[in-house]
Amino acid sequence: MSPAPLHNFAGRSALVLHRSDGPGRNIVARCDRLAIRARMLRGDVSPEDMAGIDMVILDIDTGDDGQLPWGAGQAPVPLIGLVGSESPGRLAWALAQEVDAYLPLSALGNLFSALVIAHETFARKAERRRREARAAGRAAGQLDVIRAVMALAATGGDEAVALKQLRAMAMVERISLENAARRILSGGRDARAGGR
Numbered sequence: 001m002s003p004a005p006l007h008n009f010a011g012r013s014a015l016v017l018h019r020s021d022g023p024g025r026n027i028v029a030r031c032d033r034l035a036i037r038a039r040m041l042r043g044d045v046s047p048e049d050m051a052g053i054d055m056v057i058l059d060i061d062t063g064d065d066g067q068l069p070w071g072a073g074q075a076p077v078p079l080i081g082l083v084g085s086e087s088p089g090r091l092a093w094a095l096a097q098e099v100d101a102y103l104p105l106s107a108l109g110n111l112f113s114a115l116v117i118a119h120e121t122f123a124r125k126a127e128r129r130r131r132e133a134r135a136a137g138r139a140a141g142q143l144d145v146i147r148a149v150m151a152l153a154a155t156g157g158d159e160a161v162a163l164k165q166l167r168a169m170a171m172v173e174r175i176s177l178e179n180a181a182r183r184i185l186s187g188g189r190d191a192r193a194g195g196r
Contacts, residue, residue, distance in 0.1 A: 007116045010035035015049060017041055017058040017067065018082065023105055027057055027082070030111045045069050053077060055118065057103075060094040061085050073098040078122035080114050098125070141178030148181035 014036050018024035024040040031038035038057075041049060044067045045056075058067075060081040065072060073096065081099035083091075094102070101118035103110060145166065152162035170180035 007119060009054075009112075009115055012036050012054040013052055014038040014055045014057055015041055015045065015053045017045065017056060017063065019059065019062045023059070023082070026108055027111070030108050031057075034112060034115075043067075050076065055080065055115065057082060058099075059084070060090050060099065060102075061087075063090075063093065063097075065093075068097070072096045075100075075122075078115075078118040080111075080118045100125075138178075141176070141181070144178055144181040144185060148184040151184060 014031050016024055016027045016031070016038050018027065018040060019042050024042070028038040028040055036055075047069050050069065055078045056075065057080045061084040063081075068075070070076060075098065078101075079097065079099045081094045081097075081102045082105055083094075083102050084105045100121040101114040103114040148166055149159055149162045152165050153159045157165070166177065166180055166184065169184070170177045173180060173183075175183075
């Protein structure tokens with residue numbers, strides 16, 4: 001098992017979403033100790049507010065979907081949820097938002113740990129989404145290959161010959177089998193004839 005990377009948040013920026021001055025200022029002060037440029041915001045977040053922001057620290061006790069400029073689970077940066085009341089409804093909202101780490105308001109001294117966990121969780125979610133997108137792309141590509149083979153076979157050959165034609169086209173053009181299939185499906189008779 002490889003060791004976890006060391007994190008240095010110095011120079012990064014945080015948006016602190018809290019409707020109360022006292023806790024909000026405490027969090028900003030904690031960020032300052034970690035050399036994080038933090039800015040507090042009491043109201044709704046606009047896309048402009050997110051410019052240059054590396055992380056969001058939000059109060060889950062007062063947060064709502066309308067406060068955030070992204071859909072549930074679609075945050076563009078790591079989210080750290082501040083937990084006060086621990087009410088089931090508030091925690092359910094935070095889970096729907098896919099908050100990356102939680103920090104009790106009574107334990108602000110653990111901000112660094114919450115930041116490390118949030119950034120690691122966010123990175124893993126992003127990697128999982130990339131893997132899922134690649135898998136979906138491969139699945140779609142396989143369907144394109146099947147459709148292209150069927151289209152080639154419909155011109156008078158059988159599927160085995162059609163697959164050989166498709167492979168030959170991909171090799172000659174130096175493209176993937178899936179891209180060759182897409183060319184055939186979008187290119188009409190010329191592509192089906194192998195460009196002849």
